[in-house]
Amino acid sequence: MKPLKVRSMFDVQALRQDFPILSRQVHGKPLVYLDNAATTQKPQAVIEALVHFYQHHNANIHRAIHTLGEEATAAYEETRAKVAQFINAPRPETIVFTRNATEALNLVAYAWGRHNLGPGDEILLTEMEHHSNLVPWQRLAQEVGAVVRYIGVTDEGTLALDGLDEIIGEKTKLVGVTHVSNALGTINPVREIVAAAHRKGALVVVDGAQSVPHMPVDVQALDCDFLAFSGHKMLGPTGVGVLYGRYELLEAMEPFLTGGEMIRRVRLDGATWNDVPWKFEAGTPNIADVIAFGAALDYLSALGMENVRAHEEALTAYTLRRLRQLEDIIVYGPKDASQRGGVISFNYPDIHPHDVGTILDREGLAIRAGHHCAQPLMRRLGVTGTVRASFYIYNTPEEADALIEGVEKVRAFFGDASR
Amino acid sequence: MPLDRDVELDELYREIILDHYRSPRNRGSLAQPTVTGEGDNPLCGDEVELGLEIRDGQIVDVRFQGTGCSISQASASMMTAAIKGLSLEEAEALFEAFKDVMYGADEVDAEALGDLEALQGVRKFPVRVKCATLAWNTLEEALEAYRKGQG
């Protein structure tokens, strides 16, 4: 096979030097980290931002009148403004910090769903949702007597959107859709779905956990009502999630958790709420990690999200091409790299994903094997799990080649006799 | 393609394990089981269903069905081969010996274990231990249910 030409918009080899972990070895082989859909590695700038905060500015925010407190508050709120800019949100107040995308989605289910959905109302989800955009809604539906319906998945791994205007019914109050599938990589036409939902007066919550880290996302262009994502999947530390919500919606919503920070006035007979978004940030937030997440956003912004997308698309196209040349590999999801994120799910028909995962790990290849928190989708595909490789900015064509070699070794190891 | 041998990997996937995976023993179901058991590893999606025929305190027949990785299915096959014909007490004792292997006891009774000893290599792969123990935990639950039924 001819060595490939993946032209990147940035110097990947130079960029790799920013990630200390990428120089380590696993089982005596160079680490090839292809589990980026689960979490990404962190550049030195993010690690340093975290340490710097604790060494120089550590204090609680919003309630201190001393200098450290002011500095910490300013840095924390500066990240909020950076997030708003990153997804083109109209104002920083539309950004709520949570622990992760899961908590952001639960926040919408509790604080919006519980007060706006009732018996007979419909929640329309898709069969390819991550459990985090599935289970909160199922549970809420049970609580309030609402009904959950699903948009199906085609054999190609795309959403079955024919007749979308009929699928979204008069009773549909909320549509929940993942922007990019974490299991198949499919990029869903969120803008069209939002437009169709709005025509019926339904709101749309978008799971952006696999889109915001990998491509330009503009909430005003998408016109979505809510968007959730996780900082740790985009170079940031763990423990920081984001909920974007339309300002009027957030303002009208009841709080999620209650306690300190989120109140305006407390009397013995009741309390009034703080302004948006602090109303949703009860207690001391994850100050240090939010601030370090700001450094992650700076890093990605400097690269340019168009360039990040172009890099991943080229790498995905190359890997898909090479995988398809292997004799009996089944690759799931859309054929065309332009219709998918940097996520590739595949299987050998006769070898369990965990056996593949164990052998690849011995080669230093970190991939994921299993159901990827999308069991309904796995059932739809007729499998219990898949092997998943997922890329990020630091992955190279040579690493894609290592994956292919590893996969060939798996076949050699298990031999044809197991067929 | 030539392989540079990885000793630990070869130990994990010993030939006898792959053999049980490719040609499972006692696969299927019993027409009239005395007791059945079902087990799964929700994280991996491994599943094992067991059917046992017990007469006079002895496991006279056993079958299993299931889906999952090579380790979970080979372990189930090896277990059925090992416990067929044993008394319930002997099966329990074997389970204890097997747990010693999985959880790294200093001394293992290789003689009592027979072929099961081949699963020792799993120890080096902590995430796979639960694959190897799935069938045994399912057996334990089935025997528990049997004893309760006997009351």
Ligand SMILES: Cc1ncc(COP(=O)(O)O)c(C=O)c1O
């Ligand atoms: C599509 C999608 N949604 C939601 C999540 C949940 O993210 P977190 O675990 O950070 O809450 C993930 C992460 O696995 C994901 O891939």
